[in-house]
Amino acid sequence: xxxxxxxxxxxxxxxxxxxxxxxxxxxxxxxxxxxxxxxxxxxxxxxxxxxxxxxxxxxxxxxxxxxxxxxxxxxxxxxxxxxxxxxxxxxxxxxxxxxxxxxxxxxxxxxxxxxxxxxxxxxxxxxxxxxxxxxxxxxxxxxxxxxxxxxxxxxxxxxxxxxxxxxxxxxxxxxxxxxxxxxxxxxxxxxxxxxxxxxxxxxxxxxxxxxxxxxxxxxxxxxxxxxxxxxxxxxxxxxxxxxxxxxxxxxxxxxxxxxxxxxxxxxx
Numbered sequence: 001x002x003x004x005x006x007x008x009x010x011x012x013x014x015x016x017x018x019x020x021x022x023x024x025x026x027x028x029x030x031x032x033x034x035x036x037x038x039x040x041x042x043x044x045x046x047x048x049x050x051x052x053x054x055x056x057x058x059x060x061x062x063x064x065x066x067x068x069x070x071x072x073x074x075x076x077x078x079x080x081x082x083x084x085x086x087x088x089x090x091x092x093x094x095x096x097x098x099x100x101x102x103x104x105x106x107x108x109x110x111x112x113x114x115x116x117x118x119x120x121x122x123x124x125x126x127x128x129x130x131x132x133x134x135x136x137x138x139x140x141x142x143x144x145x146x147x148x149x150x151x152x153x154x155x156x157x158x159x160x161x162x163x164x165x166x167x168x169x170x171x172x173x174x175x176x177x178x179x180x181x182x183x184x185x186x187x188x189x190x191x192x193x194x195x196x197x198x199x200x201x202x203x204x205x206x207x208x209x210x211x212x213x214x215x216x217x218x219x220x221x222x223x224x225x226x227x228x229x230x231x232x233x234x235x236x237x238x239x240x241x242x243x244x245x246x247x248x249x250x251x252x253x254x255x256x257x258x259x260x261x262x263x264x265x266x267x268x
Contacts, residue, residue: 001167002252003066007051018113019031022249023161027045027049030045031046035077043179044259046082053250062079063131063134065219066079066130066134067130072129072130073128073129073130073133074075075130076090076130076131076133077133078132079137080113080133080134080137082182083137083138083141084106084109084110084113085106087105087109087141087145087148088102088105088106088109088158089102090145090146090149091105091145091149091152091246092105094149094152094153095149095152095153095156096154097117097156097264098152098155098156098250098253098264098265099253100250101152101246101250104245104246104248104250104253105144105148105152105246105250106250107245107246107249108148108241108242108243108244108245108246108249109141109144109242111241111242111245112140112141112144112237112238112239112245113238115135115237115238116136116137116140116234116237116238117133117137119234120136120230120234121185123261125230130244133212136234139210139231139234139235140234140238143195143235143238143239143244144238144239145196146189146194147192147194147195147239147242147243148191148243148246150177150190150194150243150245151188151190151191151242151243151250152246152250154187154190154191154247155187155246155247155250155251155254156265158183158186158187158266159183159251159254159261159264159265160265160266162183163261163265163266164261166179166183166261167261169182170183170259176252176255178260179255180248180251180252183251184247184251187247187251188243188244188247191243192239192240192243193225195236195239199232199236199260199266202228204233208231208232210224210227210228210231211224211225211227211228214227214228214231215217
């Protein structure tokens with residue numbers, strides 16, 4: 001198991017620019033359906049496809065430069081840091097009304113990545129190589145992002161919807177810590193439920209990406225399953241870690257220094 005992740009795919013894949021252009025037929029089908037049904041999403045689809053192509057090509061060229069460099073591992077860690085910063089900014093933009101959410105988000109994403117890498121590498125599941133560092137961190141961040149965004153949004157929604165309960169508890173003498181213990185478990189459960197349900201049905205109604213790619217590359221099915229299980233477990237664990245940290249520390253911002261509810265708990 002000590003090999004760069006997806007090295008089989010890289011070694012076995014025989015895909016070039018011609019195949020990429022051929023895949024645009026699927027995009028054409030999407031545009032035709034949109035035109036026939038008058039969905040008016042043609043511009044959005046084209047823009048999204050073009051943006052994805054530019055971003056992935058840029059990443060591909062950067063990966064080539066990084067992995068061939070003498071300081072590949074150093075650049076890999078810098079890349080991971082940039083991914084964490086970008087993820088933090090994306091989450092912050094999803095809930096701009098919540099003040100001070102940047103620090104809890106950065107802490108939660110960093111903790112999730114650190115936990116994952118801190119288990120994967122010391123246990124020898126994968127070698128500490130530049131490609132493994134970037135890929136594992138990228139998979140972790142990419143998959144915990146939806147739960148992190150949902151956690152922040154639910155944090156705001158729950159404090160708004162249950163503001164009356166919170167104020168009643170405060171009137172009865174409950175302090176900030178007791179109120180957070182009252183609300184946070186519900187918010188965390190709402191944020192991680194989707195990932196838990198996705199994990200439950202994997203292999204039954206859907207084949208996950210890593211396993212599918214490995215199977216298409218001709219890897220032994222059991223090896224593909226083992227790698228996919230490792231990926232799934234680190235994603236599930238990372239999701240719980242991130243949601244718990246961002247909700248617990250983010251909920252502190254729901255209260256002012258004089259023990260009143262912050263303005264973002266009001267409906268605009």
